[in-house]
Amino acid sequence: MTPFIRGLAALAGALSFSAAAAAPTTADIDRLATRTLKEFAVPGLAIGVVKDGKVVLAKGYGVREQGGTAAVDANTTFAIGSNTKAFTTAALAILVDEGKIHWDDRVIDYLPDFRMWDPYVTREFRIRDLLTHRSGLGIGAGDLMFVTPTDFTRDDLLRALRYLKPVSSFRSRFAYDNLLYVIAGQLIPVVTGQSWEDFVTARLLKPLHMDDCAVVDTRLADRSNMAAPHVIMDGKVTKIPALSIPLVAPAGAVNCNVTGMLKWVRTQLGRGKSPDGVQLFSAAQSAEMWSPQTILPTGANERLALTHTHFASYGLGWGLEDIDGYKRVSHNGGLPGMVTHVSLVPELNLGVVVLTNQQQSAALEAVSMQIIEAYTNAPKRDWVATSKANLEKREQRMKEADAASAPPADNAKAWTPSDPGAYAGTFKDPWRGEATVALQGNVLTLTFSHTNALSGPLTPVGLNLFVVHWNDRSLNADAYVRFATDYSGKVSGFTMQAVSASTDFSYDFQDLNFSRVAAGPAAD
Numbered sequence: 001m002t003p004f005i006r007g008l009a010a011l012a013g014a015l016s017f018s019a020a021a022a023a024p025t026t027a028d029i030d031r032l033a034t035r036t037l038k039e040f041a042v043p044g045l046a047i048g049v050v051k052d053g054k055v056v057l058a059k060g061y062g063v064r065e066q067g068g069t070a071a072v073d074a075n076t077t078f079a080i081g082s083n084t085k086a087f088t089t090a091a092l093a094i095l096v097d098e099g100k101i102h103w104d105d106r107v108i109d110y111l112p113d114f115r116m117w118d119p120y121v122t123r124e125f126r127i128r129d130l131l132t133h134r135s136g137l138g139i140g141a142g143d144l145m146f147v148t149p150t151d152f153t154r155d156d157l158l159r160a161l162r163y164l165k166p167v168s169s170f171r172s173r174f175a176y177d178n179l180l181y182v183i184a185g186q187l188i189p190v191v192t193g194q195s196w197e198d199f200v201t202a203r204l205l206k207p208l209h210m211d212d213c214a215v216v217d218t219r220l221a222d223r224s225n226m227a228a229p230h231v232i233m234d235g236k237v238t239k240i241p242a243l244s245i246p247l248v249a250p251a252g253a254v255n256c257n258v259t260g261m262l263k264w265v266r267t268q269l270g271r272g273k274s275p276d277g278v279q280l281f282s283a284a285q286s287a288e289m290w291s292p293q294t295i296l297p298t299g300a301n302e303r304l305a306l307t308h309t310h311f312a313s314y315g316l317g318w319g320l321e322d323i324d325g326y327k328r329v330s331h332n333g334g335l336p337g338m339v340t341h342v343s344l345v346p347e348l349n350l351g352v353v354v355l356t357n358q359q360q361s362a363a364l365e366a367v368s369m370q371i372i373e374a375y376t377n378a379p380k381r382d383w384v385a386t387s388k389a390n391l392e393k394r395e396q397r398m399k400e401a402d403a404a405s406a407p408p409a410d411n412a413k414a415w416t417p418s419d420p421g422a423y424a425g426t427f428k429d430p431w432r433g434e435a436t437v438a439l440q441g442n443v444l445t446l447t448f449s450h451t452n453a454l455s456g457p458l459t460p461v462g463l464n465l466f467v468v469h470w471n472d473r474s475l476n477a478d479a480y481v482r483f484a485t486d487y488s489g490k491v492s493g494f495t496m497q498a499v500s501a502s503t504d505f506s507y508d509f510q511d512l513n514f515s516r517v518a519a520g521p522a523a524d
Contacts, residue, residue: 044072046258048353081333089317093285115162136166143506148453160431178251185250213256227357229337265351324378427514
């Protein structure tokens with residue numbers, strides 16, 4: 001592993017930008033992009049910069065697909081993931097401006113079927129609570145209803161909420177979620193008669209002339225210039241199928257290019273006024289979306305320490321913090337194989353967009369921080385080296401966490417099931433639905449319902465404890481499966497937990513609690 005000191009030493013002679021420069025030149029950003037592609041094994045990326053209402057840069061680097069020759073350019077489309085959330089909050093802000101809703105209206109007054117685990121929380125849940133990640137649910141709760149692709153509906157998501165157990169009290173802790181943003185999107189058809197997709201298209205994308213962007217990939221008019229998603233698999237950059245998520249579109253389905261995203265950024269910096277002078281949402285609602293709602297921790301974070309960040313919070317669809325004396329409004333987005341970033345520094349009238357086709361968030365940090373600090377009076381650091389060193393330290397911590405949580409190495413040798421068939425059967429979780437354990441020869445296989453992608457063999461690693469190795473090896477989501485028995489010794493159900501600390505939080509196996517489905521009477 002490269003020691004952190006090597007990254008610090010690089011500052012003496014390998015700064016991406018000249019310390020004397022007041023702002024980065026195109027050549028500066030070209031060098032930054034080239035280093036980022038190499039250091040973080042990213043096939044392609046697009047960078048956009050807006051300053052004082054003008055586009056400084058909109059440019060692509062690298063290739064759309066590993067091993068290909070088609071270059072990323074300013075019009076290459078990426079899935080922007082959770083940067084979609086700001087579009088959802090802006091859509092609701094328009095309705096607030098129009099007096100059709102208020103941020104503190106009760107959700108149940110618009111969606112009578114809305115239910116949380118706790119009746120008090122159901123009764124008190126407000127629209128702003130849908131947008132601020134403070135519901136009491138665990139991180140990524142319920143995400144397995146759309147990761148991987150499933151046949152669930154948004155009504156299914158709404159009904160599932162009542163079965164998701166909280167892990168903290170209401171409004172006491174930040175825990176990132178997606179399902180509640182879907183519920184937020186469902187307010188729009190109730191109030192307007194238009195779907196979230198149609199409303200966002202008509203009231204945001206079209207007025208901004210974001211013609212090459214779409215609220216979901218299936219609505220893209222031109223698919224000829226799209227970036228392909230990639231992951232590191234078996235040590236190699238590997239293309240994977242793109243994940244289409246129309247089910248949870250309000251949480252993360254927008255597809256866009258850096259050209260279109262810069263129009264969005266200029267509108268955000270313009271407090272709701274588009275580049276051609278159309279007021280899409282009011283300055284008052286802009287301020288509300290950028291106001292702290294949920295406190296975030298700032299301790300034990302290498303980047304926050306370097307940028308002298310004292311306070312961090314989540315607003316309405318945006319993360320908020322101070323960096324080097326300036327307020328930053330920002331958000332990351334991610335789908336399998338693709339991560340993106342948007343930063344706004346209102347006091348500098350500065351916006352930065354970074355779109356990539358490899359799921360390495362350290363690359364986002366390196367590019368965005370290097371560009372932002374070029375416009376401030378902060379010490380000019382080498383953020384590629386710093387982010388790489390921080391990444392290596394995080395990866396080491398994950399390895400140590402995995403090692404600490406692994407069952408003893410001799411467990412598998414000490415135990416194998418004497419009757420594998422005892423584990424076979426159909427099991428059901430209240431919100432995720434059914435899963436089947438089947439015996440094929442001497443091999444047990446676990447298969448989830450509602451998806452074609454979660455199926456794999458079970459390997460015994462301890463008494464009643466198995467690991468499921470999903471057939472799709474790009475998922476990086478193998479999980480422990482612990483079977484429970486009743487008082488008669490029969491297998492009665494199972495729970496799950498991701499094997500690795502590096503598994504994305506959207507694989508929320510820990511929220512599942514499967515019970516065996518009793519066999520029905522024999523057919524006549």
